[in-house]
Amino acid sequence: MTDITQHELTNQPSRLKIIWQSDFGYTFRKSPVAVFSCIIVLILVMSAVLAPLIAPHNPFDPGTLNLLNGFTPPLTPNAFTGEEFFLGTDDQGRDIFSTILYGMRVSLFVGFSAVLLAMILGIILGLIAGYVGGWIETFIMRVADVQLTFPSILVAMLIFGIAKGFTPVEYRDQMAIWVLILAIGLSDWVQFARVVRGATLVEKNKEYVQAARLIGRSGAAIMLRHILPNVMSPVLVIATISLALAIIAEATLSFLGVGAPPTQPSLGTLIRIGQGFLFSGEWWILLFPSITLLSLALSVNLFGDWLRDALNPRLR
Amino acid sequence: MIAYVIRRVFHSMIVLLVVGLVAFAMFRYVGDPIDNMLGQERTQADIERLTEQLGLDQPFVVQYWKFLRNAVDGNFGVSYRQGRPVAEIIAERAPATLELATVSGLFAILVGIGLGVFTAIRRNGVASNLIMTLSLIGVSLPTFLIGILFIYVFSVELDLLPSFGRGDVVQVGNWSTGFLTKSGLLALILPSITLGLYQMTLIMRLVRAEMLEVLRQDYIRFARARGLRERAVNFRHALKNTLVPVITVTGLQLGSIIAFAIITETVFQWPGVGLLFINALQFVDIPVMAAYLMLISVMFVAINLIVDLLYFAIDPRLRIDGRTG
Numbered sequence: 001m002t003d004i005t006q007h008e009l010t011n012q013p014s015r016l017k018i019i020w021q022s023d024f025g026y027t028f029r030k031s032p033v034a035v036f037s038c039i040i041v042l043i044l045v046m047s048a049v050l051a052p053l054i055a056p057h058n059p060f061d062p063g064t065l066n067l068l069n070g071f072t073p074p075l076t077p078n079a080f081t082g083e084e085f086f087l088g089t090d091d092q093g094r095d096i097f098s099t100i101l102y103g104m105r106v107s108l109f110v111g112f113s114a115v116l117l118a119m120i121l122g123i124i125l126g127l128i129a130g131y132v133g134g135w136i137e138t139f140i141m142r143v144a145d146v147q148l149t150f151p152s153i154l155v156a157m158l159i160f161g162i163a164k165g166f167t168p169v170e171y172r173d174q175m176a177i178w179v180l181i182l183a184i185g186l187s188d189w190v191q192f193a194r195v196v197r198g199a200t201l202v203e204k205n206k207e208y209v210q211a212a213r214l215i216g217r218s219g220a221a222i223m224l225r226h227i228l229p230n231v232m233s234p235v236l237v238i239a240t241i242s243l244a245l246a247i248i249a250e251a252t253l254s255f256l257g258v259g260a261p262p263t264q265p266s267l268g269t270l271i272r273i274g275q276g277f278l279f280s281g282e283w284w285i286l287l288f289p290s291i292t293l294l295s296l297a298l299s300v301n302l303f304g305d306w307l308r309d310a311l312n313p314r315l316r
Numbered sequence: 317m318i319a320y321v322i323r324r325v326f327h328s329m330i331v332l333l334v335v336g337l338v339a340f341a342m343f344r345y346v347g348d349p350i351d352n353m354l355g356q357e358r359t360q361a362d363i364e365r366l367t368e369q370l371g372l373d374q375p376f377v378v379q380y381w382k383f384l385r386n387a388v389d390g391n392f393g394v395s396y397r398q399g400r401p402v403a404e405i406i407a408e409r410a411p412a413t414l415e416l417a418t419v420s421g422l423f424a425i426l427v428g429i430g431l432g433v434f435t436a437i438r439r440n441g442v443a444s445n446l447i448m449t450l451s452l453i454g455v456s457l458p459t460f461l462i463g464i465l466f467i468y469v470f471s472v473e474l475d476l477l478p479s480f481g482r483g484d485v486v487q488v489g490n491w492s493t494g495f496l497t498k499s500g501l502l503a504l505i506l507p508s509i510t511l512g513l514y515q516m517t518l519i520m521r522l523v524r525a526e527m528l529e530v531l532r533q534d535y536i537r538f539a540r541a542r543g544l545r546e547r548a549v550n551f552r553h554a555l556k557n558t559l560v561p562v563i564t565v566t567g568l569q570l571g572s573i574i575a576f577a578i579i580t581e582t583v584f585q586w587p588g589v590g591l592l593f594i595n596a597l598q599f600v601d602i603p604v605m606a607a608y609l610m611l612i613s614v615m616f617v618a619i620n621l622i623v624d625l626l627y628f629a630i631d632p633r634l635r636i637d638g639r640t641g
Contacts, residue, residue, distance in 0.1 A: 146331050149616055154575045161597040161605050165346035248458045255460045256582050258597045275464055275583075279472060279479075290461055298456050 027310050034306040040299040044292070048104040055098035056086075060263075069093030074284050088284040090273070096284060099270060100292050106266035107296070110180050111247040117185030118246075119239055122192020127223045129193065130200025141197065144190040153249055155187040160258055173261040180259050184249050191238050199231035233311045240304035244297050251293050267293040324624055328617045333384075335613040339606040340383040343393070344372075346602055392607035397599050402607045406589060411491045412482055413581070413588030417573050419504050420512030424573075425566060428516040429555075432523025436531065437550060448524075451517040459576060463510040463583035470506060478503045480585040511580040515569045522565055526558035560627070567623035571616045 019025050028034050047054055057065075072078040074088040074096075087096040125144075129137040147155060160183040167175045203209060204227065212222050253259035254268030262269065267289050274286030350366055367373055374382070386392070392402040435444040454462070471479035483499030485492040494500030530536065531554055539549045578590035585591070589608065596604035 146334065149331070149620060150613075151572050151575045154578075154612070157578070157593075157597060158605070158609060161600065162342055162346055164597070165342070165600045165602060252458055252460060252579060256579065256594050258594065271461070271464070278464070278468060283468075286464065290464070294457070294461070297458070301456060 024310060028306075031306055031310075033302055034310075037299040037302040037306070040295060041303060044104060044296050044299075045108060047101055048108050051098075051101040051105050055095070055101045057095040057098045059094040059099045059102055065093050071282055073282075074288075087288045088282075090282075090285050091277070096288055099265065100267070100289055103265050103267045103270050103289065104292060104296070106177065106260055106264055107247055107250055107268070107293070110177060110184065110250045110260070110266065111243055113181045114184035114188065114246045114250070115239055115242045117181060118188035118242060119192055119235065121185070122189040123196050123228065123235065125189065126193040126196025127200055127227065130197040131204055131219065131223050131227065137197070140193065144193055147187075148190050152187040152245075153252060156183040156249055156253060157256075157258060159183040159186050160253065164258075173263055176259070176261045177264060180250060180253065183253070184246050187249075188242055188246065191242065192235060195234045195238060196231055199234060200227055203227045203230050237304065237308045237311055240300065240307050244300040244304060247293070247300065248297050251297075267296075321625065324621055328621050331617050332613060336384050336387065336610065337380065339387075339609045340380050342609070343383065343602055343606045344379065346600070387607075387610055392610070393603040395596075395601055395604050397596070397601045397604075402603050405592065405604070406607060406611070407490065408492075409587060409589045409592050411493060412586060413574070413577055413590060415494060416504065416507055416511060416580070416586060416588060417570075417577055420508035420510075421515070421570060421573055423508055424512035424515035424519055424569070427512075428519030429523050429562070431516075432520040433527060433550065433555060435520070436524045436527035439528065447520075451520060454513055454517050459510065459514065459579045460583050462513060463507075463580060466506045466510055467583070477506050479506070482587060507580050507584045507586055510583070511573060511577060514576070515566075515573060518569065519562060519566060522562055523555075523558055526561060527554055530554045530557050563626060564623055567619055567626065571612075571619045574612065574615060 020029075028038075052058070059065075069078050069081055069083055069085070069089050070091050070093045072083070072085050072089040072093075074086065075084065076088075077084050078089075085095050085097070087100070089095055090099070125140050129140040160179055163179040163182055164172060164176075167179065200223075209222060209226055212226050217226075250259060250266060251268030251271065254266045255272045257272065260266040260269050262273075265273070270289035271286060271293065274289060277283075277285045350363055350372070372379070390403045392406075394400065395402050395405060398405060431447055435447055438444045457465075467479045470477045478499065481503060482494045483501075483503035484497040485494050485500055486496045488496075494504060536549060536554055539553050544553075577586075577588060578594055580586065581588045581590035582594055589611075592604060593608045595601070596608070
């Protein structure tokens with residue numbers, strides 16, 4: 001018996017291969033939009049993660065900056081130093097390409113963490129609302145309804161303002177990134193909670209849940225080990241679409257000056273800075289961060305659209 | 317029907333009470349109001365006087381009740397940063413935001429319905445397809461990038477329209493209006509299109525989808541068979557029946573226009589309430605934040621309520637259901 005399982009285990013194809021050969025993998029390979037957007041996302045995420053290795057300069061090390069390099073247009077040697085920069089430099093001689101790589105790190109970190117926070121919160125509240133029911137459900141869903149009345153960017157702004165008020169002045173810049181994650185995460189949990197609750201209401205009457213209850217598993221175990229795996233696929237779709245929204249929300253907040261601080265600029269902060277040079281003709285300081293933000297948000301969005309269609313059996 | 321109205325009004329009241337509680341808690345517990353208002357040079361007597369004046373020595377419920385009563389009277393306290401009553405500052409800024417929101421709302425509704433009908437009638441035309449594709453791109457672009465793009469094209473390159481501010485305004489009583497001067501009207505164009513673009517595409521897509529649905533139905537074919545003119549069929553028969561969902565969405569989007577005005581106002585340095593709110597956020601000016609929160613929630617809740625009640629006015633089927641059910 002043990003021999004057979006051992007044998008089966010060693011001969012089993014890797015998990016990645018199983019996914020690649022499944023229906024899911026097939027629809028992925030057959031969709032140019034999905035493959036293309038996935039590749040773009042991967043390239044952007046990898047270059048953000050590997051920023052310290054790829055970036056030609058460290059934009060936050062003042063020692064490597066040369067003020068004479070300021071306002072160098074892309075791919076043109078600087079008039080004073082003769083140095084050339086792929087995407088040009090800003091007013092202080094920072095390499096735009098490097099600041100974009102580091103900025104994308106901040107944008108992606110905030111985006112992923114905020115969605116993770118919203119997802120965890122939404123799943124827990126949704127499971128409890130759907131499985132336990134009663135006044136807890138009424139309460140959670142009523143709060144969700146009220147929050148849904150307001151645009152989430154407004155909710156994020158308010159949470160940001162309140163949290164900022166609670167942080168001591170000297171820590172505000174350091175904490176800004178975490179406050180931002182909290183604000184976007186808390187403004188976005190409702191979608192997850194609604195979907196998880198809806199799916200839980202369906203799942204909890206199925207036989208496997210009743211069986212689990214019969215053998216005496218606790219409510220928490222049933223919710224997390226039995227129901228949760230079966231409600232995950234809509235959650236994943238929402239998470240992908242939320243990621244695009246969270247990246248844009250972060251960029252918007254930072255652009256408005258209520259997000260990432262100038263010491264840790266995200267793509268939104270870079271665009272905010274670039275807007276100041278729009279009238280003096282230094283277009284590259286504004287253009288390249290904007291294009292990066294757009295391709296990031298657009299490709300995540302396209303991938304999310306495809307994922308929704310692929311995971312939704314009704315549309316197949 | 318009456319029971320439904322009462323229930324909806326009751327729900328709205330509860331939402332407002334909760335929002336009021338949040339606003340009050342912000343005012344009371346985020347930072348120390350006494351610290352913020354008195355600054356460094358203060359005496360114990362000052363502190364006691366202000367504590368009593370603000371009622372900070374009273375029980376929580378009493379303070380909350382007072383805060384709500386003051387808010388209803390339009391008294392939101394004094395801005396920490398500007399040292400003037402918040403109500404006064406907001407009243408001064410409100411015309412700018414309301415004019416911007418009105419113009420972009422009108423733009424969204426008129427152009428949205430117009431393009432929606434057009435793309436539905438000529439559903440396979442080149443122009444329709446172009447409009448649909450462009451609208452998809454427009455929805456994916458963040459608002460602030462659209463604003464910057466407009467500034468770049470129309471202000472920097474073409475030098476046709478102003479890139480910031482309201483232009484010249486005329487004071488009519490307490491209301492400062494930009495509608496009466498040429499520069500004021502020119503200054504409205506870019507911000508209102510930026511602000512209304514998203515809502516415009518939304519309305520357009522909705523009208524198009526609804527029109528396509530309605531145009532397939534028998535009574536439209538019958539109207540055509542009666543020899544009615546194309547225009548009469550499209551507008552008097554088809555469009556009229558698509559309006560229920562359009563009104564709902566438009567109504568709900570009205571609130572979003574006010575909220576998203578924050579972004580547009582920042583891009584175009586439009587001296588409205590949104591810019592005031594963003595500045596308050598940056599400097600943690602709690603009374604301004606609390607007042608803005610209260611005002612915008614009253615607006616949102618009122619819009620939701622009105623839209624819900626409008627259903628009854630527009631769709632006769634709902635009225636019958638409401639009476640029997």
